[in-house]
Structure formats: structure tokens, C-alpha cells
Amino acid sequence: MQPKYKRILLKLSGESLAGSKSHGIDFDKVLEICRPIKQCADMGVQIGIVVGGGNFWRGRSSGKMDRTRADHMGMLATTINALGVADALEQLGVQVRVQTAIEMRQIAEPYIRNRAVRHMEKGRVVVFGCGTGNPFFSTDTAAALRAAEIDADIVLKATMVDGVYDSDPKTNPNAVKFDSLSFLDVLNRGLQVMDSTAASLCMDNHIPILVFSIDRPENIVKAVCGEPIGTIVKVVKED
Template sequence: MQPKYKRVLLKLSGESLAGNEGHGIDFDTVLRICRPIKTCSLMGVQIAIVVGGGNFWRGRSSGQMDRTRADHMGMLATAINALGVADALEQLGVQVRVQTAISMQEVAEPYIRNRAVRHLEKGRVVVFACGTGNPFFSTDTAASLRAAEIEADIILKATMVDGVYDSDPKVNPNAKKFDTLSFMDVLNKDLKVMDSTAASMCRDNHIPICVFSLDDPENIERVICGQSIGTIVKEDTTV
């Protein structure tokens, strides 16, 4: 297979790193996810990754806690996950750098856009942690922002379902799956692809999104090589 894209941003949820445990990091699961990332990197694809933190902490379920402090705790959770992904990639022989949006220089590089692009150009995988570095912004928004900054060709949003549906397929067995959607469809129908801030940023910066299932990590390679998997969200579905 030949890659369709030169530079991609892969969005991994924290839950995807937890395996069957549902919380924490299952390192065997992380290794399975990282193997197709290595394969694509060896093909010459430049890969950046944004990780969530839901396997350790979900700010929206923090009860009466101050939202800003809860979001800062979530940023720290993403840093843990980023280091786990980096370790797995390194064990597979992949050169990788972790960059964080809040300063923790003893642990990882600070996020510097030009440095991140240079790493990508040298064939290194770059893992972005700590979201945007600001409370009230999701890691989906961070993925959209970083994709725009590094001029990624596409965002690959790896999820627990095989695409975007008109309703929850776990609740409604007759839920309809979309092969393609426009950003206006996502926003107007309030489809749970990304939050509205992230979707608007992708639309304004002409960055398509592919939503696909990570149940089979090899789907990462299939999507990068242009196979029709999941749901593509783009500006105009007529082209």
C-alpha cells in the first residue's frame, strides 16, 4: 500500500490506551496501536499525535470542582499518556519527541511550532500533550489547532465506533452511518464528531477529518493509505 497523505495528525483518546481495563494505560494495547504508526512512518508519512486523558481524568465529571483546576488536572493526564505512547514508539525503534503546551522541561520539550515541524521533516513522530494549554478547550480542539499549525493534510480521529452515525448505534440498532459529511452537517445536526469549536476550526482551515474505529489498530495504516474506512468530514461532500 502507498500512503495517500504526507503529513497527518492522529487524535487518540485516553480510553483507547486503557485496553479492556477501562482506566490507566495497558501497555500491550499501546504497543498494538503504535505498530501501524511505525509502519506508516517508515513509508515516509509525517505523523503527529494528540492524546486525550480520559483514562485517568475527565474534567466534565469532576462534580463541584473548579473547572479551571479540573482542566489543568486533565492536561497532566494527557502528559502521562503522551509519555506512554512515546515509550512504546521508542521500544519499536521509532524516533519520537513529546511536546507539551504547559512547561515541564524536565519531562518533555515545550511546544514550539517550528521545532515540531522540523522534527516531522526529519522523520520523527511528534506527540503533543496538555491540549492547548488552556482550560475550557478540549483535546479535540487541540488536535484541530495543532493540525492547522503544522499544516497537516488530515486529522485522523480514532474512536471506539466505526464512523459517525445519526444516533448512538449502541442504543439505536437502526442508526444510520454516514460515509461522508460536510462540516455544516456536523454543526447543524449537532453530530458528535468533535465539539463545535474544533469542527469550526477544521472547516475554517480546510482540514478534513476521518473518524474511524481503533478496534483494529491496522485501520490507522488503511486510512493513511486512502482506504474507505469510517466517515470523512470535509467542506463539500459533492466533490
């Protein structure tokens, strides 16, 4: 198999790291997810990873807490996940660095764009924690921002569903899956790909998004090699 993309930004949800558990980290599941990441790295693909924190904390669900403080707690949750992913990759023999948007030098590098790119050029996987480092911005927006900053060819969003549908496939058995969409379709129809800030950022920087299921982690390799899985969102002429 030959990779289609030279440099990718992989967005992993916190929920995917919990596996069959409803909370926390299932390390066996993390290893399962990291094996195809190693396979992609071995093919020469340069990889950046943004991790969510929903398996530990969902601040938006608590209306009584100050939003800024709740978001800061979520950033710390992403750091736990980033360290877990890094440990799994290292156990598999992959060189990895964790960079966080909030400085915590004892456990991770501070995020520095040029250093992150240099790590990837040397074959190291870089895991980005703490989102953007700012409240009111999701980790999807962090993925779009980091993708733009490191000049990624594509954002690969590994989710709990196998693509983008016109309605919720969990509640509507007649929901229709899209193979491809434009960014304007996503924004105008309010489709659940990424939040509007993240989608707009990718659209403005002409970075496509591929949404696919992480239920089978080998889909990461298929996505990197350009196989027809999931839903691709891209800029088209009418955009």
C-alpha cells in the same frame, strides 16, 4: 500500500490506551496501536499525535470542582499518556519527541511549532501533550489547532466506534452510519464527531477529519492510505 497523505495529525483518545481496562494504561494495547503508526512512519508519512486523558481523568464529570483546575488536571493526564505512547514508539524503533503546551522541561520539550515541524521533516513522530494548554478547550480542539499549525493534510480521529452515525449506535440498533459529511452537516445536526469548536476550526482551515475505529489498530494504515473506512468530514462547495 502507498500513503495518500504526507503529513497527518492522529487524535488518540485516552480510553483507547486503556484497552480492556477501564482505567489507566494497558501498555500491550499501546504497543498494538503504535505498530501501525511505525508502519506509517516507515512509509515516509510525517506524523503528529494528540492524546486525550480520559483514561485517567474526566474533569467535566465532577461538578463540584473548579473547572479551570479540573482541566489542568486533565492536561497532566494527557502528559502521562503522551509519555506512554512515546515509550512504546521508541521500543519499536521509532524516533519520537514529546512536546507539551505547559512547560515541564525535565520530561518533555515545550511546544514550539517550528521545532515540531522540523522534527517531522526529519522523520520523527511528535506527540503533543497538555491539549492547547488552556482550560475550557478539549483535546479535540487541540488536535484541530495542532493540525492547522503544522499544516497537516488531515485529522485522523481514532475512536471507539467505526464512524459517525445519525444517532447512538450503542442504544439504537437502527442507527445509520455516514460515509461522508460536510462540516455544516455536522454542526447543524449536532453530530458527535468533534466538539463544535474543533469542527469549526477544521472547517475554517479546510482540514478534513476522518473518524474511524481504533478497535483494529491496522485501520490507521488503511486511513493513511486512503482506503474507504470510517466517515470523512470535509468542506464541500455548499459549505
